[in-house]
Amino acid sequence: MSTTTRGVILGRFMPPHNGHRYLIDFGRHIADELTVFLCSLPPDPIPGTLRLQWMQEIFPTVRLVHITEENPNANKNQPGATAIWARALAEHMPHGVDYVFASEHYGFDLARELGARFVPVDPSRSLFPVSATAVRAAPMTYWDYLPEPVRPFFVRRVCIAGADVRRRVALGRALSQHFKTIYSGDYARFWQDHMDRPPQEADLPLLMRAQAASEGALARQADRLLFVTTDPTQLALQWRVQHGEAADRLAAERQGGYDLYLIMEGSAGSDPDGLASRYRSMIPTDANVVTIPVPGDPNDPDDHIGLALEPACAAVEELLRAQ
The missing domain is CATH 3.40.50.620 (HUPs)
Known part of the structure; x- marks a missing residue:
């Protein structure tokens, strides 16, 4: 027995x-x-x-x-x-x-x-x-009761959009410090800094997958919020301007919407290539979008980030209150 x-x-x-x-x-x-x-x-x-x-x-x-x-x-x-x-x-x-x-x-x-x-x-x-x-x-x-594998399903993702990637990263870093969480940086810039050649057209699909992979991996470690300073769509649009390659199809293959979009809007002439306006036209019509004015010197990514931080924090706080 x-x-x-x-x-x-x-x-x-x-x-x-x-x-x-x-x-x-x-x-x-x-x-x-x-x-x-x-x-x-x-x-x-x-x-x-x-x-x-x-x-x-x-x-x-x-x-x-x-x-x-x-x-x-x-x-x-x-x-x-x-x-x-x-x-x-x-x-x-x-x-x-x-x-x-x-x-x-x-x-x-x-x-x-x-x-x-x-x-x-x-x-x-x-x-x-x-x-x-x-x-x-x-x-x-009830965030603290969630096991790590479950957290990406509930984490609130905030996408920061704008023509200047340096300013996007600066705002993402400031927001992550304020809310004691983490942010996803610009993988393409990291790639260029560590490779012995500039990216080519054939690299774009991998760079986009790597950008999405970075976000997915960080979502498991984020504390309620994950700030995304470059998503695959912005990466594709940026590539189109910088390298003259048509990336419209790849830009349209979005990885999914975000809980909040913070659109960084600079002074007149700060978006000569129309990146920000083009990206905004691709955001779903029912998305939660907040425009963040960013005055100051466009050559200094940290200039006036403090002024942009206050309205950005207010928008994120409202997102958290809405659960």
Whole structure:
């Protein structure tokens, strides 16, 4: 007779948070084998496949079962729903279930249907006062409860646009210092500084992918906000002006919108190539756009950044208040 004990956890993990981490780690310390069932449906606000990827990264050694079948009778408010869920779980547990771990009372009825023992885990949520519903409603408030793989989904991305990349970077650096987070710089300038030749037309697709990769990698380390001083679209438009190559198609292949666009607007004549106005015409019409006046010497990227910082901070604060 096997002495191996087996436990199960059932949830939507939409998204997984530190309360879930405690629940699963708790179960792993009691059961010899733990199976976590992730349930998702197509209309869910966070795709089930993405949640599965998160769970696989956060819990690489836990057995995960993704349940995607829709059964209206399995709604927890329907009579007999618990028995339906018990049968669905039992199909994946040929050796039976010894423990059901949950922070909610449904775990008691589910354990009874499975012939297992119910082990409540922080039912009052006094250890981790958070829920997935609360995270979705106010992710900035519950930011500290989000595991690193989940954070890029909720991080607020602020794109800084303007004709002068030096000023964009200067404002991005100042904003990241003010809000105690990080910013994504201009990868093309970094590339040119470290290669033994100037970029060529064939390099543009790689540079654009690298710019997007930099943003994606930094999003995992950002604290609620990520300031982007060059996005792939600005990079393509800038290339078109500086190198005389038609980059319209690549410029149109946007990596996606941002939560806020800060458009740096200099004095007359500060955008002779029309980069800023052209970029602005490509921003989605329903986007959150704020114009930031930037007077001063165009040859000095740090000149009057202090004046631009105040309205920029106000726009970002408003973004955070809106959650």
